Amino acid sequence: MNSEAIVVFSFRVCLSAYLAGFASSIVFVRRERVANFFGFSCAGIGGLAGCAASLCALAYGATPTLAVWPFKMPLFTFTIHLDALACFFILVISLLTIAISIYSQGYVTQYYGIKNVSVLAAFFNLLVFCNTLVFCADNAAFFLITWEMMALVAYLLVSFEHEESRTRQAGFLFFAMSHIGTGCLILGFLLLFRATGNFDFLAFHFIGASLSPMERNAAFLLFLIGFGVKAGIIPLHIWLPEAHPVAPSNVSALMSGVLIKSGVYGLVRVLWDFMGTPPVWWGITILLVGSVSALLGVLYALVEHNLKRLLAFHSIENIGIILMGLGASLMFSSFHHPVLAALALMAGLYHTINHACFKALLFLGAGAVLRATKTKSMEELGGLIKKMPWTAFFFLLGSVAISGLPPLNGFVSEWLTYQALLQGFSTTERLVRLIFPIAGALLALTGALAAACFVKAVGISFLAMPRSPEAESAEEAPSSMLLGMLVLALACVMLGLFPSTFLPLLDPICQGLLGQAISARVIGGNGWMLTALGLEQGSISTLGMVSLFLALLPLPWVSWLLFSRKAPHSIGETWDCGLDRLTPQMEYTATAYSKPLRMIFRALYRPRRQVEADFEVSRYFTKSIRFETHIEPTFEKLIYEPLHRAILRVSQRLRWIQAGSLNTYLLYIFITLLLLLLWEKIR
């Protein structure tokens, strides 16, 4: 069996397993436990097969094409093309599906008897199925169909707990935003269609050169908006912090890990595969959008005290980081530096898979916390490290990874992005080169703020004393959930320690899109080191760091043994300022932690605070204090609310058209038809 046959076979297994998972969950719709087992097991098997298919395709360079729909229709062909780019994203989704489906076995038990788990399992399978098809559809019409199905199923999953009005609103917002995006995509593809007369992606390949500059730029903007909505770039991000927290945590993990990445996929597909050499301003736009998303995303995350909302804002931040890599790559392409372009693209794509791993891990951790304590507010958590040590460990690991600390995977890809940005300064003499160091500085600021944010997230939620009875009585998650998290934690560690094994998998993509396979120039020191295209440009070795750390670890212990074992010491309680004991009220809160940053970035947040206090006898004896603080949602206020009002005003004006009479509506159609017929005649 040659590699292509293996890829096709395992990919068929993958898709069939998802469908089988969907079908079995529907069949056992009244028997939740059975549906849970079958549904999520099938998803796991599908994920394994998908991993096998995509890894095999990437490693051996097999790019098979297969038809999924035997009937021929004019313009539409339902074919799948597993090229390197598609396989990379399928690898991401399959990896996450394995972990999340193991996790879900335990996670969904909390819904037994309350919500129908079978429905959840069925739609989960369907979402993975559609999303996998999105990555490998080879025809614009097929792509749009799967894209819409994905949005629809995701909407159903987001509003799974639809009893709460907040959930319904979030679901609707997601749905509406998603449709705005799809509208732009349809227009964009129609623009491309005008030039080719064919919807096949193959025909779109490097179509950019044959479009007029106007059409090219219009297509770029349409695709940027269309895919940007799904990716959650600022200012199109507003659905993201609403939809992610209200969805069940396994779904949020999948959405944050993969669904928003389909926007990244779309951008790479369209801008690199279809458009060819871009004008400079495209790259600048994407780099700017990325920088702004990264910085604002993390800033909003800092003042957020809902654990899942916080993670959602970090998704915006990381999408920003990915886009910084992509934007830099586009700019290098327009400056004719294909090697650097490949480096930046590689950085962006590597951050894509890394972010998928650690963000899914964090959402799964947050889900475990939520399941144990029934609260998302960090101010009511605390002390969980003693109750749920494994969850705390995995969450901490994910936090280290997302903060870009060595030696985990977030560090590697952010380092690659830095290197690409820093080298960008010397690629051109034009003034725009200033944008590279500025973006690098913003990336550094983002990384530092992310670390600060996760000190808060981990510190407030897991350390110190429980702040509520729910946190007090929390219990460790069941082993299936821990196993799911373990898979992702391992992925984070492996991707961080052995980038020299995984980066060559990205070579076929860079080769195909930019004609440069550069992993050999990035990996140095017999696979121990990463270098930015040469030793003099800076190099790093995560494996070396870990080895050094492990080698030095005994040192303090030995020195303690040698020098201070005999020194007098005593063990006592934590100092409590002379009170008789510490209580949860004395703990540092998340609000307090983020206070300095709220003050520094006051111009952005425009915080409002309100203090109400009741006194007894005099001001010095407070009975109770009520403290409230709000952050102004700038984008909603500046962009969406005026837009909303304008639309409502126009609709009020146009209301008379909607007379409510069937005959009038028929008349509209009839007149349109007649005019069209006669117009065709006269023309």
Next chain:
Amino acid sequence: MFYDDIELGTRLITLMAAAMLVVQFLMVGQRLLPTAIRLFSLQSLFLACLAGTVAYVNQARHVYIAAALTLLLKVIVMPLFLNRILERATEKAEVESHLNTPASILICGGLTLVGYMVAHPFIKPHERGHSTLAVATALFLMGFFLMMNRRKAISQVLGLLTAENGLFLAAISLTYGMPLIVELGIFFDVLIAVMIFGILVYRISEIFDSMDTNKFRRLRG
């Protein structure tokens, strides 16, 4: 011989198309609902015969199936179904329209002209297709007009069905039969549409005590 006389077949087809057009005009002028249903049945009968002729002349076997289906569904089943709905509804069985009969007939004459005008570039005298395309377009437009002009839901359904007859006529006269799967699809579609309409009409007459779709205005928020 009779059966291989293409010229005769062509004339027969044109004749039946003309008959359908005449029936359509009768329907526009008709004021009683049961008669309108019978007229629709008659028009469908002509259509079925036309399809049979087309099948015979062109040796197109699958068009026979289409003809048989037309005969079964449009000539027999749907009229029966519509009659039953009519019996159940409490309304008097009279058509109410927005425009009076002479005006309607005049407009429909105009629509026939539009049909001929639109179809003209497609018709080449020496080719098959004749003027049936023009008739088909006119039928479609008039069916649409019927839907618009009538107040009652059931006569709107009749309008839709005649418009569909026009479409079927166009398909069969231009291509001498579409692929069977498409035709079956269309039949199924129309059947379902009529079923749903039937249920809707019943519900409408129950809730509003009338079949006048103008009362839908009350649904507006």
